[in-house]
Amino acid sequence: MENVKINGLIAAPFTPFDDKGEVDHSIFKEYADFLADTHFEYVFVNGTLAEGMSLTVAERKATAKAWVNSGKGRLKVIVHVGTNCLKDSQELAKHAEEIGAFAIAALTPSYHKPENEECMVEYMAQLAAVAPKTPFYYYDINFATGVYINCSKFLKLAKDRIPTLCGLKHSSRELPSAHGCTLVEGGKYQVLFGTDVQYLSCLVLGMSEVVAAPVLGNLFHEIKKAFDKGDLETARSLQCKAQRLNEIKDRHGGGINIAKSMFTILSGLEMGSVRLPLRALTLDERKRLKTDLETAGFLDIAKPK
């Protein structure tokens, strides 16, 4: 599996819910169109923005399947299989392999926490082993899980224990840690930084593949184009746009509920609300968010061109 390299933008899509809070399967086709039309080539599904942890195992399987089906020929699907329970994660991993997912990824259990990198490797080895033909990415998001490990050390220890390991999704916000991981074993592992605001900083360090909110396809595509041409000024000014977009999100609270509404507003695809324990926005909150996006001139920023 040495040669698997992801090459292209990765979206972390929200899970669409209908009025009753059930996954809205009617929208996936259109959703995949939207992502493909805004320069995404991969989707990282059932992750954090997708509220994957608030879905049952059955719902996660159905959602993964829906993405594989509707992404066919356009979007490669990375299925997030992390849970608090190894058996559940193994079931999800096996299923992902069966339905032909491009790859799987998993975050650590976070209620019971592995006490060190060795335990993490052991856990992930037993998880990855049930999907022996599918590339595996460790997903680190320490501020959300409360589990702080040394990712470089994880990679070194995992090398001989997880044959399918291809890299990690690094959403810790700590660029130097991510950069350090790209230096392990002569660059054997690919680091997919999870970020809405540090794309240019990643590019300059040689980490071209990032996982981003699904509103950012156009913008990140433009940043990459400018960067590849050596036009750093343009790249920087586009990166500032991403920063300003993010600041609007933060000003309204900054949570997944806000990010999801922002996507509905900017994409025109109705994502519905969030599941508890996240808080549903009021109509008024949603309206104010839209007004701010409009004032900033961002209403068309995410639309296919």
Next chain:
Amino acid sequence: MENVKINGLIAAPFTPFDDKGEVDHSIFKEYADFLADTHFEYVFVNGTLAEGMSLTVAERKATAKAWVNSGKGRLKVIVHVGTNCLKDSQELAKHAEEIGAFAIAALTPSYHKPENEECMVEYMAQLAAVAPKTPFYYYDINFATGVYINCSKFLKLAKDRIPTLCGLKHSSRELPSAHGCTLVEGGKYQVLFGTDVQYLSCLVLGMSEVVAAPVLGNLFHEIKKAFDKGDLETARSLQCKAQRLNEIKDRHGGGINIAKSMFTILSGLEMGSVRLPLRALTLDERKRLKTDLETAGFLDIAKPK
């Protein structure tokens, strides 16, 4: 449901695993005997010490059923139904009601975190509602979940929203917060402090019912007896014993893996290992733990008399 009051010691039993890491259903009868014979009258099952979060929904149901069956006539069963996913928790709650559990309890989702007490109430209301005939206890263990709310405020807000609410299991280590909860609404709610070392401090504050590790039945029974007689000196000296027992646990690492081995050693009931991501103890670690317990004269402390 106003009048439900728990009255007696509550054990938080470990889940017994066999050599393959599966729940060992052959031991529950003997296990229940042991607990009843060491002065426990309630069991709080599938909780933190039980690694409930590392079990699948199906395993949790089977375990809850096993406790209800083997506890019959001796132990009342409180089933912990907390997970990261409301639907899973609802399924567990419904099942608990069907099998005749005495009560249910739930901790907060901890990957996605409720942003305030109002969201927590909303979540718990939707959970408790599916088991309308079963007393409900909110389970707060903030240092493990990373969710810090004001428990008194939760109780006040929940009063009109959760008709089955009878109190909370307060495992935050913060005695004043727990004590404060006993003063809400004129003492309407019962506070079950989760503790291995603060029993005497609870008793003196009028919080007689606590949830404790299953090695502590004899010791806590003796503490209560001495306290009820007004013999504080004896009570204090027994409490020091509990403190010393706990210090041995901490000296060896303090985790659930240690606590579980300690129970195997002191009860004679083989609990097996822990599940990943917790770390299995080596034989050598287990041996050293036993030696320390022996040296301290604790080998018979938990045995039925």
Next chain:
Amino acid sequence: MENVKINGLIAAPFTPFDDKGEVDHSIFKEYADFLADTHFEYVFVNGTLAEGMSLTVAERKATAKAWVNSGKGRLKVIVHVGTNCLKDSQELAKHAEEIGAFAIAALTPSYHKPENEECMVEYMAQLAAVAPKTPFYYYDINFATGVYINCSKFLKLAKDRIPTLCGLKHSSRELPSAHGCTLVEGGKYQVLFGTDVQYLSCLVLGMSEVVAAPVLGNLFHEIKKAFDKGDLETARSLQCKAQRLNEIKDRHGGGINIAKSMFTILSGLEMGSVRLPLRALTLDERKRLKTDLETAGFLDIAKPK
């Protein structure tokens, strides 16, 4: 110094400031009267409630001196000498010995943090050594300093390194840790729990000497009296009063600024405002605090009788 035992209630007084934010030296006599008249026998000065860290070394010396002078014959003075800088702390410790302080105490530097218990012992040994005739107490308040050490381990390691060590002021809120410290070396060290709400829990564990906010003299005196007579019901109901008083403080924000205003209101001694970076209360906030205290019937609770 083996036999130094504190025996009596310890107040942690606020530092009085005048309109210009300077220490108000005109009030110390009256202040000492108040404390002595409400059953305090010791004062712990220049500590956290006193905003000791917001005073210059010169101001701290002057304040310590003022307390020693005005306390003479009534109040024994424990001078807090902790700072971020060993040399400053040594200067304060030497001065405390010169002016005849009963004891000194020090918290850890908290900007640069000692990496383990050994470093802490080394630091405190070099500090205590400059006041070789004055009892020394280590002051642990981990949630404020961000330094989390094992206090029992500290005591064991310090035994042969700090000849003047008599115990610790334990303000960590963690009763079991404090209780554990009383068991070290056969009870050699005295543990002064810092608390406004856990007095009864301390008493039942044999920790009779606590450091408390200066409004609590009467109340804690009554709790002790009831406890000593074996009247736990009365003791508990008085402890509930302390809990309710504390809840009012918390409802208004819970900070030192609130606690200080509360003392002004309940004692009749004008403490003035707090120093930056703490926030001065508005007149309106102070008024609302007073109203709440009045409504709860607490206006006379702290007054000498």
Next chain:
Amino acid sequence: MENVKINGLIAAPFTPFDDKGEVDHSIFKEYADFLADTHFEYVFVNGTLAEGMSLTVAERKATAKAWVNSGKGRLKVIVHVGTNCLKDSQELAKHAEEIGAFAIAALTPSYHKPENEECMVEYMAQLAAVAPKTPFYYYDINFATGVYINCSKFLKLAKDRIPTLCGLKHSSRELPSAHGCTLVEGGKYQVLFGTDVQYLSCLVLGMSEVVAAPVLGNLFHEIKKAFDKGDLETARSLQCKAQRLNEIKDRHGGGINIAKSMFTILSGLEMGSVRLPLRALTLDERKRLKTDLETAGFLDIAKPK
């Protein structure tokens, strides 16, 4: 003061101590030579690496003076004046203005913590006001102080309250927050990122001026040169060198004690040990550090050429 812009590399030098732990004033001349000869144009003195918080006010004044004197004509001096006590900081600020420092900077008090951005502005306004002719930089290092504020909000609120405010030293490791600050008020404020490993990421975002460990002059100079020429490949490979240097530091513990020894080894200037509560390295630890640096081929990396 609108037009003050720092333009050039800023070193954060360690404070040299002699065998007795006193500031070694004999070395400043040579020290300034070294820094100027390795492309630094500014020094940020008495800060975190310098153990400024472990120095008395008198020592900090003397050290600031020594830097101003020995830097004359080569290095502009930014004096860090942050402490836990406003009066101490004001004294240091006044002194810095008197001795002709280029600028002052201050971190927040961290024992008593300002409760919000407004309190922080009020504190810093009263501090900056005593040095009305000297540019002021707010110094944010949240992981060390435990004070987490929104720096952009601070800048906006401070605009009309601190006439000397020129920007901030942002050592929080959070690049997006720093980047956001550069967008406030149309770029009015300069952001000096404090970093040993994110220089290239800063450059690409237009934040050219950074504060770095004094070993990094040559390396950062080369990175800037390559970046300015548009040679990103070279810049990246030099940035990897900085990353590897930092990983050696981390492997040996990562603290200021290690960083300081590393500087002694790589510069040839004897910095002496660290002050308590930091732990002095053993000779053996220092030797092993040197071996690792040698093996990695880094022994000449910091030397003037």
